[in-house]
Amino acid sequence: MECVFGLVGDGFALVAADTSAVHSILVHKSNEDKVMLLDSHKLLGASGEAGDRAQFTEYIQKNVHLYEFRNGIPLTTAAVANFTRGELAVALRKNPYFVNILLAGYDKDVGPSLYYIDYIATLHKVDKGAFGYGSYFALSMMDRHYHSRMSLEEAINLVDKCIMEIRSRLVVAPPNFVIKIVDKDGAREYAWRESIKDAEVSAA
Amino acid sequence: MARYDRAITVFSPDGHLFQVEYALEAVRKGNATVGVRGTDTIVLGVEKKSTPKLQDSRSVRKIVSLDTHIALACAGLKADARVLINRARIECQSHRLTVEDPVTVEYITRYIAGLQQKYTQSGGVRPFGLSTLIVGFDPYTGVPALYQTDPSGTFSAWKANATGRNSNSMREFLEKNYKETSGQETVKLAIRALLEVVESGGKNIEIAVMTKERGLRQLDEAEIDAIVAEIEAEKAAAEAAKKTPSKDT
Numbered sequence: 001m002e003c004v005f006g007l008v009g010d011g012f013a014l015v016a017a018d019t020s021a022v023h024s025i026l027v028h029k030s031n032e033d034k035v036m037l038l039d040s041h042k043l044l045g046a047s048g049e050a051g052d053r054a055q056f057t058e059y060i061q062k063n064v065h066l067y068e069f070r071n072g073i074p075l076t077t078a079a080v081a082n083f084t085r086g087e088l089a090v091a092l093r094k095n096p097y098f099v100n101i102l103l104a105g106y107d108k109d110v111g112p113s114l115y116y117i118d119y120i121a122t123l124h125k126v127d128k129g130a131f132g133y134g135s136y137f138a139l140s141m142m143d144r145h146y147h148s149r150m151s152l153e154e155a156i157n158l159v160d161k162c163i164m165e166i167r168s169r170l171v172v173a174p175p176n177f178v179i180k181i182v183d184k185d186g187a188r189e190y191a192w193r194e195s196i197k198d199a200e201v202s203a204a
Numbered sequence: 205m206a207r208y209d210r211a212i213t214v215f216s217p218d219g220h221l222f223q224v225e226y227a228l229e230a231v232r233k234g235n236a237t238v239g240v241r242g243t244d245t246i247v248l249g250v251e252k253k254s255t256p257k258l259q260d261s262r263s264v265r266k267i268v269s270l271d272t273h274i275a276l277a278c279a280g281l282k283a284d285a286r287v288l289i290n291r292a293r294i295e296c297q298s299h300r301l302t303v304e305d306p307v308t309v310e311y312i313t314r315y316i317a318g319l320q321q322k323y324t325q326s327g328g329v330r331p332f333g334l335s336t337l338i339v340g341f342d343p344y345t346g347v348p349a350l351y352q353t354d355p356s357g358t359f360s361a362w363k364a365n366a367t368g369r370n371s372n373s374m375r376e377f378l379e380k381n382y383k384e385t386s387g388q389e390t391v392k393l394a395i396r397a398l399l400e401v402v403e404s405g406g407k408n409i410e411i412a413v414m415t416k417e418r419g420l421r422q423l424d425e426a427e428i429d430a431i432v433a434e435i436e437a438e439k440a441a442a443e444a445a446k447k448t449p450s451k452d453t
Contacts, residue, residue, distance in 0.1 A: 058301055058304075059301060062297040062298070062300055062301045063297070065297055065300075066293060066294060066297045069269055069270065069271065069293045069296075069297075070290065070293060072265075
């Protein structure tokens with residue numbers, strides 16, 4: 001079962017997601033990157049229906065880029081969050097997308113922020129959030145150990161604790177995770193946590 | 205003749221589409237624009253007609269990005285340009301969304317030219333009154349390209365070209381002086397072509413340089429002034445060399 005979780009630290013925000021692509025009892029691949037770089041300073045971690053996930057997140061990404069070309073400046077994280085929620089809300093009563101999203105971004109004046117957007121177009125600005133069965137464990141761990149303005153080291157420690165809980169307590173736990181962060185220097189991949197390595201080393 | 209220019213779907217007896225030709229007239233009144241393709245650099249230059257004192261010149265951008273690897277400059281009706289540029293930008297992103305690949309320069313040129321052609325074959329509309337110079341690097345091969353479109357919807361690739369005011373003089377200059385250049389030499393060639401028809405100085409021309417690594421970069425006034433000074437010094441040196449009779453052949 002897919003899990004995506006994230007938190008806001010001191011001058012950065014991070015999103016961690018599992019990297020398994022599963023269909024019924026078959027694991028298609030275990031290095032599927034579900035955290036997209038929306039633009040230079042935004043991360044979009046998504047989980048849910050595989051086709052919807054790819055389609056919807058790419059659609060958001062291209063629209064974010066179009067705005068930047070049209071207007072010469074990038075959208076703020078809050079603007080992207082509201083745009084995304086709007087798209088989900090409009091589609092909800094026609095042809096809903098089954099995608100849950102954690103949007104992390106860094107804005108110069110606001111600092112790091114994290115938005116929780118679920119598939120029925122709920123939008124919350126949060127300090128920590130999680131989706132999937134793994135959320136039961138991740139949220140509990142974060143409730144216990146999270147405090148505001150954690151350093152990167154403390155935050156990664158907490159992420160590793162969450163991954164440990166998910167791996168040990170969830171019956172169909174995903175084996176591998178990817179962690180991405182965004183801070184004033186931009187959005188980038190931070191690390192992978194792999195317990196099963198594929199034969200090919202390079203990720204998709 | 206006057207009967208054949210009302211609706212552009214009508215040909216004149218001698219095979220002209222007058223509205224399209226009148227649109228080309230509008231282009232000829234637009235600001236001088238030049239584009240030069242080098243081996244690793246492509247340069248676009250546009251004349252800046254005197255800006256009113258109270259106008260914020262930053263809001264009048266004549267060289268625009270369509271995508272990270274494509275840029276466009278145009279001559280003619282600026283309002284028409286806004287519409288075309290917007291459609292092109294949407295198409296760039298739409299192409300990336302549907303085929304997960306960036307557009308090639310030829311593709312987006314064909315798209316813009318196709319749009320311009322559509323408006324020469326519909327009822328009740330007039331053609332876009334602008335010609336565009338589209339530059340960019342092929343996203344796979346890295347080869348630089350320069351294309352031109354015009355109100356009739358034709359397009360072709362060029363090594364260097366000019367459009368707008370006095371484009372014939374600039375094109376003549378380019379034909380005489382074009383050679384394969386790279387880096388700063390390409391920038392100088394473009395500025396020299398523009399200076400043939402435009403008053404000298406950084407505040408009268410706008411230059412943008414596109415490279416594969418850095419994408420589109422607008423040069424600021426000081427940089428342009430420095431290059432103009434270089435060019436004038438070279439010109440003066442060439443004049444002086446011509447005048448001295450004691451030169452070995």
